[in-house]
Amino acid sequence: MKTKLTLLFSVLLLLVVAMPVFASVQDRCLNFEEGDYVTCSGIPSSTSLTIEGWIKHSDLSAEIQNYVNIPNFFAGIRKNGNQVDFYVKQFTGSMTASVFHVYGGTLSAGEWTHVAGTYAGSMLKLYVNGILVNQAATPAGELVPNTGSFLISNSVESMHGKIDDVRLWNTARSQAQIADNRFNELTGTETGLVSYWKFNEGSGTVANDVKGTSHGTLVNMTDANWVVSGPEGEWLWAKQGGGTSEDYVRDIAKDSNGNTYVVGNFYGTATFGSFTVSSFTASAPAGQEYSNNIYVAKLDADGNYLWATEAGGYLFESGYCIATDTDSNVYITGIFNGQADFGSISLTSSGSSDIFIAKLGTNGNWMWAKQAGGTGADIGTSIAISTMNIVYVTGAYTGTATFGTQSLTSSGGDDIFIARINNNGSWGWARSAGGTGTDRGYGIAVYGDNSICVTGSFAGTATFGTTQLISNGSNDVFIVKLNSNGSWDSHLLQQCGGSGSDISYGIDCDSSGNFYVTGTFNGTATFGAFTLTSNGNEDIFVIKLGFAGNCLWAKQAGGTSNDNGYGIASGRDGSCYITGPFTGSATFGAKQLSSLGSSDIYIARLDSNGNWLWAIKAGSSSADFGYGITSDTDGYAYATGTFKETVSFGSSSLTSGGQSDVFIAKIDQDHPFLAIKGLSVAFGIGYLGDTTTHNLWLKNGGYDESLRVESFAFGQPGSPFDVVGHIPCEIAPGDSVSFQIRFTPVVSGAVSDILNIYNNSGNLPILEISLSGTGESVEPLQPPLNVCITMNGNDAQISWDAVSEPIVPDYYLVFFNGSADINADFYYHGATTGLQYTHYLVGLHSAHIFYRIIAYKSGGRNAPDLAELRQGMSEAEVLRILR
Numbered sequence: 001m002k003t004k005l006t007l008l009f010s011v012l013l014l015l016v017v018a019m020p021v022f023a024s025v026q027d028r029c030l031n032f033e034e035g036d037y038v039t040c041s042g043i044p045s046s047t048s049l050t051i052e053g054w055i056k057h058s059d060l061s062a063e064i065q066n067y068v069n070i071p072n073f074f075a076g077i078r079k080n081g082n083q084v085d086f087y088v089k090q091f092t093g094s095m096t097a098s099v100f101h102v103y104g105g106t107l108s109a110g111e112w113t114h115v116a117g118t119y120a121g122s123m124l125k126l127y128v129n130g131i132l133v134n135q136a137a138t139p140a141g142e143l144v145p146n147t148g149s150f151l152i153s154n155s156v157e158s159m160h161g162k163i164d165d166v167r168l169w170n171t172a173r174s175q176a177q178i179a180d181n182r183f184n185e186l187t188g189t190e191t192g193l194v195s196y197w198k199f200n201e202g203s204g205t206v207a208n209d210v211k212g213t214s215h216g217t218l219v220n221m222t223d224a225n226w227v228v229s230g231p232e233g234e235w236l237w238a239k240q241g242g243g244t245s246e247d248y249v250r251d252i253a254k255d256s257n258g259n260t261y262v263v264g265n266f267y268g269t270a271t272f273g274s275f276t277v278s279s280f281t282a283s284a285p286a287g288q289e290y291s292n293n294i295y296v297a298k299l300d301a302d303g304n305y306l307w308a309t310e311a312g313g314y315l316f317e318s319g320y321c322i323a324t325d326t327d328s329n330v331y332i333t334g335i336f337n338g339q340a341d342f343g344s345i346s347l348t349s350s351g352s353s354d355i356f357i358a359k360l361g362t363n364g365n366w367m368w369a370k371q372a373g374g375t376g377a378d379i380g381t382s383i384a385i386s387t388m389n390i391v392y393v394t395g396a397y398t399g400t401a402t403f404g405t406q407s408l409t410s411s412g413g414d415d416i417f418i419a420r421i422n423n424n425g426s427w428g429w430a431r432s433a434g435g436t437g438t439d440r441g442y443g444i445a446v447y448g449d450n451s452i453c454v455t456g457s458f459a460g461t462a463t464f465g466t467t468q469l470i471s472n473g474s475n476d477v478f479i480v481k482l483n484s485n486g487s488w489d490s491h492l493l494q495q496c497g498g499s500g501s502d503i504s505y506g507i508d509c510d511s512s513g514n515f516y517v518t519g520t521f522n523g524t525a526t527f528g529a530f531t532l533t534s535n536g537n538e539d540i541f542v543i544k545l546g547f548a549g550n551c552l553w554a555k556q557a558g559g560t561s562n563d564n565g566y567g568i569a570s571g572r573d574g575s576c577y578i579t580g581p582f583t584g585s586a587t588f589g590a591k592q593l594s595s596l597g598s599s600d601i602y603i604a605r606l607d608s609n610g611n612w613l614w615a616i617k618a619g620s621s622s623a624d625f626g627y628g629i630t631s632d633t634d635g636y637a638y639a640t641g642t643f644k645e646t647v648s649f650g651s652s653s654l655t656s657g658g659q660s661d662v663f664i665a666k667i668d669q670d671h672p673f674l675a676i677k678g679l680s681v682a683f684g685i686g687y688l689g690d691t692t693t694h695n696l697w698l699k700n701g702g703y704d705e706s707l708r709v710e711s712f713a714f715g716q717p718g719s720p721f722d723v724v725g726h727i728p729c730e731i732a733p734g735d736s737v738s739f740q741i742r743f744t745p746v747v748s749g750a751v752s753d754i755l756n757i758y759n760n761s762g763n764l765p766i767l768e769i770s771l772s773g774t775g776e777s778v779e780p781l782q783p784p785l786n787v788c789i790t791m792n793g794n795d796a797q798i799s800w801d802a803v804s805e806p807i808v809p810d811y812y813l814v815f816f817n818g819s820a821d822i823n824a825d826f827y828y829h830g831a832t833t834g835l836q837y838t839h840y841l842v843g844l845h846s847a848h849i850f851y852r853i854i855a856y857k858s859g860g861r862n863a864p865d866l867a868e869l870r871q872g873m874s875e876a877e878v879l880r881i882l883r
Helices: 175-181 875-882
Strands: 002-005 028-032 037-040 048-057 064-070 075-080 083-091 097-104 113-120 123-128 131-137 150-153 161-169 193-197 216-219 226-228 234-241 248-254 260-266 269-272 275-278 293-299 305-311 318-324 330-336 339-342 345-348 354-360 366-374 379-385 391-397 400-403 406-409 415-421 427-435 440-446 452-458 461-464 467-470 476-482 488-498 503-509 515-527 530-545 551-557 567-570 576-582 585-588 591-594 600-606 612-618 625-631 636-643 646-649 652-655 661-668 680-687 692-699 707-709 711-714 721-724 729-731 736-743 749-758 767-776 787-792 795-799 811-817 827-832 836-839 849-856 867-869
Touching: 037 193, 048 064, 048 075, 064 161, 075 113, 083 113, 083 123, 097 123, 097 131, 123 175, 131 175, 131 827, 150 161, 234 269, 234 293, 234 305, 234 612, 234 646, 234 652, 248 636, 248 661, 260 330, 260 661, 269 293, 269 305, 275 293, 275 305, 293 318, 293 330, 305 339, 305 366, 330 391, 339 354, 345 354, 345 366, 354 379, 354 391, 366 391, 366 415, 391 452, 400 415, 406 427, 415 440, 415 452, 427 476, 440 515, 452 515, 461 476, 467 488, 476 503, 476 515, 488 530, 515 551, 515 567, 515 576, 530 576, 551 585, 551 612, 576 636, 585 600, 585 612, 591 600, 591 612, 600 625, 600 636, 612 646, 612 661, 646 661, 652 661, 680 692, 680 736, 692 767, 711 721, 721 749, 729 736, 736 767, 811 836, 827 836
Parallel strands: 248 318, 248 625, 318 379, 379 440, 440 503, 503 567, 567 625, 680 767
Antiparallel strands: 002 787, 028 161, 028 226, 037 150, 037 216, 048 113, 048 161, 064 075, 064 150, 075 083, 083 097, 113 123, 123 131, 161 193, 234 661, 248 260, 260 293, 260 318, 269 275, 293 305, 318 330, 330 354, 330 379, 339 345, 354 366, 366 400, 379 391, 391 415, 391 440, 400 406, 415 427, 427 461, 440 452, 452 476, 452 503, 461 467, 476 488, 488 515, 503 515, 515 530, 530 551, 567 576, 576 600, 576 625, 585 591, 600 612, 625 636, 636 661, 646 652, 692 736, 707 729, 711 749, 721 736, 749 767, 787 795, 795 836, 811 827, 811 849, 849 867
């Protein structure tokens, strides 16, 4: 039977936007390496489906990397070459199973990308970042039934990088549904949602399905694979200081006004911004060579040097630690030999080297300087200031050493001292700990109740108050607490380590009374109830102790070479930051860093539960070291160390003046920000007087502080764009809000504008969004003419004449409805650039069959209509329906 029908047409309006990716969709995600995957059971078969999720490649070297794979169902989405590949295995009309693919998009390493694939009977569609990038027609048929597991990544050809927020649907989601909801956290009750893995667990070997039916099991993965999907550390600026000789920095501190201070030693002349210091100021005896002197330098919040000053004599002197009080005065401790001048104050050592403690005013003027020690080698290594502006210092001494009027005598070699100095420089008390081996205090921190926590290393048998410890190897770590009057707190005395050499170098505390300690260990070492084993030689350890002294967690980082934790600082949200040097390849949780030279600088952050959040590096082909780190109440970190040659700290490139120079760097990591970068929205063609819309989701990508969106403003008066939404608004950490951007062209031609988003902190926008569109007055396409439908058994062959007025369509789409209800849903069956389409295995399930043919033009306007095909139906009957 051959029936000639004249069918009117529809044009689909598809809004195509160039939408960038959020830096984070969820707070946590899974990081995959080769062989890592998640297996989920109980996934039902479906005739339609959508697979979607977020991916972030760490590298693109492997040709194939699977994101989601349903092996027996044979559907999935993956990296293939440098594109995304969505595929299904389908029974066709001959009942032969064939695999069909659709490819598109361009992948980049290190960027979050949303990928989605949909299938609906005879059409595959691929979306990247909410944009339809390709589609392909398949013969009508059914998917191969699923009899196995649903895999995220795969046991072979695994994902290299992060996967987050994976969703499986039993419907083919529309572009609008995919684009508008990819940033949203679902409730789990959405229609058609089969499974939903958020990956927010943070630890363990189970990835929960929000629907509760297909929980995933992590294979070849540990807690280290759970990582934060949000922002990583970023170098904001870096400054240098030094001269042509070896210059060193040992520590860094902040004051309440946002200023930064560093201390160390230098030789000859060294320049810090516009300030120059010299180690040749003292008169040396004839034939005596000059050595290194102490320097202290101050920088403002933007990294500009405010002053630099020196102290010392002609022998070796160095500052090892620096701290500030509530009035922004500065305190340093270290070592000096012979006579050393601190401004107009002169100190003379009693033996080979003595300890100094000195105070400077906010302008760099020396206020007082005190010494301690005896005839042996004595050193001050760490200093801390209480909220009452009381000074506490630790280090090592040998023989008999005097601290004001109090004398301490070591039990053997180096012993640990802990001393109190009042704010005016008068000595309070001094305590000793140790034994016959080499024992040193390396770090000291003060809690709000003025209790003191000290850490370092000891060898052999060492006594702390009335408690005796015996090291397991050459050196073990100690952590001990004293009350403000100098009495030993027996509740906090921790010994950590193993049979190797284990040393702690840094300690800090938070506002809740928890203490954070870092250092280095070798072999297998025990930290409370936790056991760590180094990957090679020396590895980094980080531990957290509660107020009562219990070890809450212990973490390690490093590789097969020597890696050290030298500096540690607590963050405002219970996190902590560490710095030091690493060599070769070192792993920090799921993050791997590789050094360029013999050692590079690292900065790393852990959350309050000990999960690695991020790690960044800087370095040259020579030896570069991180020594000190601190943080401020605004959520920034500041680090210092030494470098040689040329080193890039983000966009800041520093070149040493000769040998080693000093760097001071600011790192941005957790302040609230809108988690969209480089955003642009392209509306495409908009017809004059019509309004097209786009949903804009803004997310607070910070960790612990709300962000206020104060206002929107366009760059041009009379803009054809506007915004609908509730302004001002507060966005809590991790939350999102939605606004609607509208485009209503009033003139023909291309238009563009900038949408500026402001908060209440200043005149500069916190985000700029580029908007573009094209106004057009084109009439709708003419309908396809001379449409013929030929029934051949249960198949229908549809043909038509080409449309050319007023413009040529991109292609034609065919929709089918086998229901007796004209208003029932139409099912998308395929697209063709030709002028005919065969609908296989149509069948006559009811008395009516409806088709809709659409001439498609990107940016066109809808003109829908419907044609009905009924067996035995005459042309006159059809025309009556169309009228």
